[in-house]
Amino acid sequence: MPTYKAPLRDMRFLMNEVFDFPAHYTTLSNGADATPDMVDAIVGECARLCEEVLAPINLSGDLEGCHFDNSVVTTPKGFKDAYDQYVAGGWQGLSHPTEYGGQGLPMSLNLIKAEMMGTANWSFTMYPGLSLGCMNTIMQYGDEAQKNVYMPPLVEGRWSGTMCLTEPQCGTDLGQIKTKAEPQADGTYKLTGTKIFISAGEHDLTENIVHIVLARLPDAPKGTRGISLFIVPKFIPDAQGNVGERNSVSCGSIEHKMGIRASATCVMNFDNAIGYLIGLPNKGLEAMFTFMNTARIGTAVQGVAHAELSYQGALAYAKERRSMRALSGKKEPEQIADALIYHADVRRMLLTQKVIAEGGRAMIYYASQYADHMTNGIIENDQKKYEYWDDKLGFFTPILKGFLTELGLESANIGMQVFGGHGYIKEHGMEQIARDARIATLYEGTTGIQALDLLGRKVLLQSKGKAVRDFTADVLKFCGRHARDKQMRRYVWDLTKLCAQWNYLTTRIMLTARKDRDIVSAACNDFLMYSGYVTMAYFWALQAAVAYEKLANGGAEQAEFYQAKIQTAEFYFERLLPRAAGHAGSMLSPSKSLMQLDKDAFAFG
Amino acid sequence: MPTYKAPLRDMRFLMNEVFDFPAHYTTLSNGADATPDMVDAIVGECARLCEEVLAPINLSGDLEGCHFDNSVVTTPKGFKDAYDQYVAGGWQGLSHPTEYGGQGLPMSLNLIKAEMMGTANWSFTMYPGLSLGCMNTIMQYGDEAQKNVYMPPLVEGRWSGTMCLTEPQCGTDLGQIKTKAEPQADGTYKLTGTKIFISAGEHDLTENIVHIVLARLPDAPKGTRGISLFIVPKFIPDAQGNVGERNSVSCGSIEHKMGIRASATCVMNFDNAIGYLIGLPNKGLEAMFTFMNTARIGTAVQGVAHAELSYQGALAYAKERRSMRALSGKKEPEQIADALIYHADVRRMLLTQKVIAEGGRAMIYYASQYADHMTNGIIENDQKKYEYWDDKLGFFTPILKGFLTELGLESANIGMQVFGGHGYIKEHGMEQIARDARIATLYEGTTGIQALDLLGRKVLLQSKGKAVRDFTADVLKFCGRHARDKQMRRYVWDLTKLCAQWNYLTTRIMLTARKDRDIVSAACNDFLMYSGYVTMAYFWALQAAVAYEKLANGGAEQAEFYQAKIQTAEFYFERLLPRAAGHAGSMLSPSKSLMQLDKDAFAFG
Structure with a gap:
């Protein structure tokens, strides 16, 4: 069973050495309190909560699952107690305004917290996690009275929230x-x-539970333009926020799912339930879209979380389980066989997990700084600022969500594979990770929806390729800075070629789409995965550059760490990045090979 | 919930039009009874059993699982009844000698049967399936008395068998x-x-249950050279095969697994259990290897089975569920939205499943003819013949097992993806397929073991690349025949280039391995997957060639079927085959990027 240990060294490397969070926080209007000492204390304390409180109830929560009895849902043993500790620690309001009882720290710290919590116990983390969408909606669209009633108990964690979108x-x-x-x-x-x-x-x-519900007013236009947002509390609060009468919203049943079994997935029946309009009538869907980026990045974190947890489990097993001899000769001659970790193919698997977890983490941390600026726009009521950073974040969102959850699932499956047959047995906890990870490519917009959002909306429609040009320009600046650096040269030229190719592919699809409109849907999955591999390549090159610099400047207090970063980056470029070629190869095929088959000719009896 | 419908049209296309089974059967010493009419009757009757008896207890079997109580294992509701029908139909002895009560038909029919049964209900199919290894062992290594006692009830299905290899x-x-x-x-x-x-x-x-057990004699040499094979029956039979006293072998517990939950996976305790040596002392492992090929191809079938079942489920859902509009304009204007099947990205998923299922089936059917010849060698007691065909089959075995089970799992995951969030819910049956499919890359040798077997043993050690040269020579002959055929040209030239590349890669690895011994383990996974994609490409080209020919010769009673085959082949070459480039790209990297990282530097606290 994987025992979660927060990867603090890697997290600090990213925060302090790669992305310079201390400097970044000085640029934020809510960054003053996020001093290096404070951040370090928060991260350390959060790690403790995750390792000691949340991780121990991860496997048991899966085995027990949630209970449903006559509209009442009971979480698995230990969840209530863990949640109380979470609330007592003031964790829920970490990045929410002090005026509602939060700690008012930058949003990025919430993402960093979310990764640790999610890795320790994803099912548990969903309960407080779902409140975020609810809180954000009320913060951004609620009136003063609504904020005053709902925000304090939500920020405290005494109440929780949901987002009620999907219908049968x-x-x-x-x-x-x-x-x-x-x-x-x-x-x-x-x-x-x-x-x-x-x-x-x-x-x-x-x-109490506060539902944000999408619904239609009687005179609403058809389709997406006729959707409004409502607050529907389980118990009706009075103006002081005291819980009152039970509302007529109830849970009809809970789903029996492949994984995240300790997270209650409910059918909710609204039967003349009292609700309060939030925001403008018929503008509900636009409102949903405004914080879709943050919600989706929250889900992207799941890719990193399960990649990391599965890696930790597989790594421990690979060091301890012995089988056969390494091809280059005995590595542990005194033992009956060599540990799995001495076999190249096992290393391939472990390193694949490692580059996904650490590379994905770098991508999330990078994006979290954009999220900080965007949130600052909201706090400062600066719409322009908000939109600028929301746009910038918007390009990365589908890449992070789509690509990292797909790779997170791959990593979870690899972790099982390292365990061999034992990976398939529940008690080892590895198969749970694969089941839990499986939801991530489905909810909060499937991978297909992310792919269409990236290529169709963000790249073509909204920016005519500018989003790719902007990001690759940043990457090229990095390449320029390191082009004469002997050690970095291999990364620099690979990246340069990929930047050129990425722009070329974008332009080609844009031109083709004029005649072949289905090409956008036909190419979007390859485009998403290609974009993901190239983006991750940049962040691995960036990490390698920092590591080389630290080593060169001597005084590196932990040379092995930087050496490992460099060797891991090398693995990524040699072994994972070539996959981009496969995606580039099929992306430009006309949509004909997908569209020509008659729908009745897919199968013959 | 996917309702299994045997893909009879596709099966008959392969048997009668692509691989000419009727002609093939005339070359076998046990092929006389396998007349086209007989084969057709068997296939049709087996389809009925699978659709009407086995498929209906697939989901319920998963939900209920097996029961364990004080050494007694009870299968889920309906399994015993289904098994009785299976035995009554004489299905177990389909390809076993008539002298022991079997039907004496070619082995290929057993594989064709196994695919249908496994698709309908893989957990169920494992019970009679495990008997095969046991029967083969006794047939090939047992003495006359052993054969006379054990074969008739095993062939009938009144007894079953196991293979007891793995220990904690x-x-x-x-x-x-x-x-x-x-x-x-x-x-x-x-x-x-x-x-x-x-x-x-x-x-x-x-x-009764007959265990074939690997164990050590007191004076046995250490390691693999000191393993012998024993028959250990649950109940000791007398010389007439009547069941007698209970042997001291018992089930200590059953595993709680991710999937195949209706298949009992047992811890077996042997406590001074009476056993009978079978074959020569200390030669047990060699004996195991002799039918590893057939056992592994039996597992390769699982890749096809789960690809097919998930495809059937996803296809039905994609035709019925409506969401959004196709990018090229409304396809069902009278409906609230277009069916999923009109979206290019959904078609990409469905077609990926389709090329895996149908392409994999073609690969299995092709190999099954080799298995027929090999089995004939055993029947005719012609060791040379047996070894010749076992060798030929041996090259394909790891490709089929390793590649098809990986792709089967991919297809199962895609099927869930087509269902969106509903794919994650147990009642729809799609997530069960992914859980059931997950075991296939783990048991009967993990993918890593298949990869090492292919590259290290079959290609380099045993044949110095000849295995690749031989197969690609066959492919090139096909290419030569079709090189001037306008419609086939695209496939022919792609294949030709791949054949050249495959040989080049093999030679390069062989040369590198002289200095860098770890390269074989470092490259084997990419080599396996590359080999799989190229092999599957050949079988798609072959199917397209047959389809073009049928269309050209007019009189095709079902032009849509052939047209669909051609369009599906086109999809494969445009959309899946480019992945081979990614594998080729990383395969030749020296093992350094895998081996250099110190085992203590994989993670830092």
Whole structure:
């Protein structure tokens, strides 16, 4: 069973040496309190909570699952106690305003916290995690009264929240939703309808649950332009935020799922439930989109989390399990056989996990600085600033979410593979990681939706390729700085060629799309994965450059760490990056090979 | 929930049009009874059994799982009844000699049967499937008395068998096994030890269970040269095959697994259990290797089975679920949205599943003819013939097992992806396929072991590259035949280049291996996957060639079928085959990028 140990050395490398978070925090309006000492203390304390409180109930939570009995949902043993400790530690409001009881720290710290918590216990982390979307909605679109009632208990964690979007007939295509909101004389609404796949929709961890619900007003236009947002609390609060009468929203059942079994996935029935309009009528979907970036990056974290956890489990096993001899001769002659870690093919697997976990972490940390600036825009009520950074973040969001969750799943499967047959047995905990990781490419927009968002929306429609040009220009600047550096040369030229290719592919697809409109959907998956491999290559080169610099400047207090970073980067460029060629190779094929087959000719009896 | 429908049209296309099984059967000493009419009747009847008896208890079997109570294992509801029908139909002895009550038909029919059964219900299929290894061992190494006692009830299916290899401390590295066999005065042995991961080790389907056990004699040399084979029956039979006293072998527990939950995976405790030596002392491992090819191809079938089942489920869902509009304009304007199947990215997923299922099936059917010849060698007691075909089959075995099970898992995951969030819910049956498929890359030799077997043993050590030269020569002959055929030209030239590259890569690795011995382990996974994609490309080109020919000769009673084959082949070459480039790109990297990282530098606290 993998025992989670927060990768603090790697996290500090990224924060202090690669991305200079201390300097970054001085540029933020809410960064003053995030001093290096404070950040270090938070990270260390969070690691302790994750290792000692959350990790120990990860496997047991999966085995027990959630219980459903007559609308009541009970979380597995230990979850309530862990949640109480989480609340007592003030963790929920880490990055939320002090005026509502939060600690007012930058959003990036919340992502760093989320990775550790999610790695220790993803199912648990979803309960407080779902509150974030709810809190963000109320913060950005709620009126003062709504903020005053809902924010303090949500920020404290005494209440939790949900996002009620999906219905039985639609998930991605929210224009199809049917839940109705009837206006009442007193200015409230009565909501009727069924929502499915509502994470944390019902549970025993908090005294109230605040649902953010997408629904239609009676006179709403059809489709996505007729969707409004409502707050529907489980218990109706009074103006002081005291919990009152039970609302007529209830959990009809919980889903039996492949994984994240300790996370309650609820069917929620709204039966003339009292709701409060939040934001403008019929503008609900636009409102949802405004914080989709942060929600999706929160899910991208899952890719890193499960890559890391599975890596930790596989690495420990590979050092301890002995089988056969290394091809280059006995490595542990005194033992009956060599440990798995001496076999090149096992190293290939471990290193693949390692480059995914550490490379993905670098990508998240980088994006988290954009999220900090974006959040600052909201705090400062500076719409322009908000939009500028939201746009910049918007390009990376589908790459992070789509690519990292796919690779997180790959890493989880590799971890099982290192264990051989034992990986398939529940008690070792490795198969749970693969099951838990499997949801990440499905929810919060499938990989296909991320791919379409990236190529269709972010790259072509919104920026006509500028998003790729901008990012590759940054990468080329890096290449320019290191082009004469002998050790970095290999990375620099690989990256330079890839930047050229990425722009070329983008332009070619853009031109082809004028005649062959399906090409965007046909090419988007390859484009997403290609973009992911190239982006990750940049962050590995960046890490290698920092490591070389530290080694060159002597005084590196831990030379082995930097050496390992360099060797891991080398592995990435030699063994994983070649996959980009495969994606480039199939991306430009016309859509014909996908579209020509008649739908009735896919199978013959 | 996917409802299994045997893909009879595709099976008949392969049997009658691509590989000409009727002509092939006339070349076999046991092929006379396999007339086209007979084969057609068998296939049709087997399809009925699979669709009507086995498929309906697939999901329920997973949900219920096996029960363990005080050494007794009970299979899920309906399994015993289904097994009785299987036995009553005479299915177990389909390809076993008539002298023991079998039907004496060619081995290939057994593989064709196994695919249908495994697709309908893999867990169920493992019970009779495990008997095969046991029967083959007794057939090839047992003395007359052993054959007379054990074969008739095994062939009938009244008894079942197991293979007891793995122990807690070793799976792949069988040289480490510890189970002891003490010779007794009466010529029998007493076996003591613990075996794990024993599929069908204990269950309620048959009146006796015959274990083939790897164990060590007291004076046995260390390692793999000191392993002998024993028959250890659950109940000791008398010379007439009547079941007698209970032997002291018992099931200590069953594993709780990610998938194939209706298949009992047992810990088997041998406590001075009576056993009978089979074959020569200390030659047990060699004996195991002689039918490893057939056992592994039986597992390769799982890749095709789960690719097919997941495809059937995803295809039905993609036609029925509606979401968004196709990028090239509304396809179902009268509906609220277009069916998923009109979206290019969904088609990419479905077609990927389709090329895996149908391409993999073609690879299995091709290899099954080699298996027929090999089995004929055994029947005819012609060791040379046996070795010739075993060798030929031996090259394909790791490709089929390693590559097809990896792609089967990919297809199963894609099937979930087509379902979106619903794919993650148990009741739809799609996630079960992914869980069931996951074991296939682990058991019967992990993918890493297949890769090492292919590159290290079959290609380099045993044949110095001849195996690749021989197969690519066959492919080039095909290319030569079609090089001037306008429609086939694209496939022909792609294949020609790949054949050249495959030989080049082989030679380069062979030369590098002289200095860098770890390269074989470092490159083997890429080599395996590369070999798989190229081999599958050949079989897709072959299918396209047949389809073009049928269309050109008019009179094709079902032009849509041939057209679909051609379009599917086109998809394979444009969209899947480019992955081979990625594998070629990383394969030749020296092993340094894998081997240089110190084992203590994989992670820092």
